[in-house]
Amino acid sequence: MSVLRAVQADITTLAVDAVVNAANETLLGGGGVDGAIHRAAGPGLLAECRALPQVRPGVRCPAGQARITAGHRLQAPWVIHTVGPVWRGGGHGEAELLAGCYRNVLALAQKQGLRSVAFPAISCGVYGYPVAAATAIAVTTVRGVLARTPAIEEIIFTCFGETIFSAYEDELGRQPA
Ligand code: APR
Numbered sequence: 001m002s003v004l005r006a007v008q009a010d011i012t013t014l015a016v017d018a019v020v021n022a023a024n025e026t027l028l029g030g031g032g033v034d035g036a037i038h039r040a041a042g043p044g045l046l047a048e049c050r051a052l053p054q055v056r057p058g059v060r061c062p063a064g065q066a067r068i069t070a071g072h073r074l075q076a077p078w079v080i081h082t083v084g085p086v087w088r089g090g091g092h093g094e095a096e097l098l099a100g101c102y103r104n105v106l107a108l109a110q111k112q113g114l115r116s117v118a119f120p121a122i123s124c125g126v127y128g129y130p131v132a133a134a135t136a137i138a139v140t141t142v143r144g145v146l147a148r149t150p151a152i153e154e155i156i157f158t159c160f161g162e163t164i165f166s167a168y169e170d171e172l173g174r175q176p177a
Contacts, residue, residue, distance in 0.1 A: 002146040004155045006138065006168035011158040012040035017114035018078035019071070019158075020105050022122045025083050027052060027060040027067065031161075033120040037079060041072040045079065048072070053067045064100035068108045078112065084123030085129065095137055098123055102141040109152055116154040121164045135167040139174075 011019050011033060021037045024030050027049040029038040038045055048069045052060045061067045066082040082105050085097035101122050109117050119138065123129035135157075142155055157172075159165035 002150055002153055002155060004142060004146075004157070004172060006157040006159055006165055006172060008159050008161070008165045010036065010117050010160075011120050012074060014073045014118045014156065014158065016116040016118045016154070016156060017076065018068070018080050018112075018117050019074060019076045020110055020117060020119045020122070021079050021081040021122050022125070022127075023061065023081040023083050025059045025061055025063065027081055029175050030126075031174065032125045037074070041074045041079065044072040045069060051082070064097040064104065066101065066104035066108050068112060078114065078119070080108050080117070082122060084129065086092050087105045087123065087128040090133075094123075094129065095133070098129065098134060098137050102138055102146055106149070106152060107174045110149050113151070115152060116156070117152060118156040118158045120158055120160075121168075123163060131164060131167045135164070135171045139168070139171040 022033050054060055061083050062087050063083045066080050068080050071077045071079050082101040084101050085094040124131050124134050157168045
């Protein structure tokens with residue numbers, strides 16, 4: 001039986017099998033959690049990301065997809081990079097892209113035989129996704145995937161700040177649909 005929980009923490013400090021990075025399509029780092037993960041992982045992470053194939057000029061990971069690398073200096077042995085949608089009002093497939101992030105991250109985790117995965121609140125920072133809608137998509141999508149593939153035993157929704165944390169607590173408190 002998989003356990004889903006929310007914590008308030010810096011994701012780079014978590015001793016899990018994989019931390020998830022809310023990256024951009026270049027996979028060459030940025031601010032927010034992307035910057036924190038690259039700083040904590042060290043230059044080897046950037047070097048590994050840079051070596052990943054570009055699916056089109058400047059794009060190593062299209063929005064909604066995921067790529068896995070080693071964790072380098074992080075406690076977590078793996079980093080799964082995913083690119084959330086930029087919020088543009090809700091009429092541009094944002095919800096499906098965000099659900100795709102969670103599905104594709106878990107597919108890579110499952111394929112790698114991982115048992116614990118920590119997610120940040122993908123797209124809820126710079127990309128401006130409304131928090132309540134994003135956390136509902138996160139929890140619903142993860143619950144749906146794990147109901148079919150229980151090999152992943154622990155999911156940690158890692159929150160920066162009270163707003164995100166309470167949004168996850170509310171969502172996790174709702175019975176699965
Ligand atoms: N640990 C956990 N959560 C964090 C951390 C951290 N160390 N740092 C930031 N966060 C939180 C933010 O507070 C926000 O709630 O992660 C969530 C996602 O915010 P962003 O990092 O801004 O990610 P996102 O909204 O998906 O935007 C991605 O920002 O950093 C750039 O390169 C990145 O272009 C990409 C864009």
